[in-house]
Amino acid sequence: MTGYDWIVLTLGFVHDLSVAVYVGGAVAMEFVLAPAQASIPPAQAQIMGEKTSNRFLVLVWSSLALILITGVLRLQMNGMLNSDGLSMADSYGRTLWTMFFLWVVLAINGGLITFIFRPTLQGKLQPGSNQALVTRDRDAKMKAATWIQHLTRADLVLAIIVTLLGASLSRGGLF
Ligand code: HEM
Secondary structure (H helix, E strand, C coil): CCCHHHHHHHHHHHHHHHHHHHHHHHHHHHHHHHHHHHHCHHHHHHHHHHHHHHHHHHHHHHHHHHHHHHHHHHHHHHHHCCCCCCCCCCEEEEEEHHHHHHHHHHHHHHHHHHHHHHHHHHCCCCCCCCHHHHHHHHHHHHHHHHHHHHHHHHHHHHHHHHHHHHHHHHCCCCC
């Protein structure tokens, strides 16, 4: 294999591995962690949710970044960025733009979880807070946890759709 072939192989390898980490992580959250969490007392479930989402988010952001970087570099290596390879007039371009759009949605969802819902979940009450504050804090945390669960589920469905679109690229695109 030439040096060029090795680069193309490495980019494809890292792209696919990152996709596997993203999709595998979302599957594990949905089908392994969520049922386990539902079967333990709420106070413990909250701590477990906090710890696992911290670690999960590291995986989410690293894999999303690697998917984008290797994806764009693959296009560059294929000569697609220099020509009209990404035109909406052909199936390859339409499929790729859809993949990019869905990647942006995954990144926005990751941002909502990281910067809005997770901080709510981790917020600590001042000592001596009154009952009304305690109740409001608990309700906000339950709402945030539900949002995280919905977004993670939506991300899983979207990532599976992008995986199908990506796989279709070798046949010229899906639609
Ligand atoms: C950020 C936008 C993305 C870009 C620019 C991109 C780019 C690419 C490119 C250039 C290919 C090779 C296509 C070919 O053989 O002609 C590919 C394949 C693929 N992509 Fe992506 N991709 C992106 C996002 C994603 C995401 C988010 C996923 C899934 C979660 C994904 C999953 C796949 C799969 C499964 C393949 C087929 C296997 C392979 O050839 O590696 N891609 N992608």
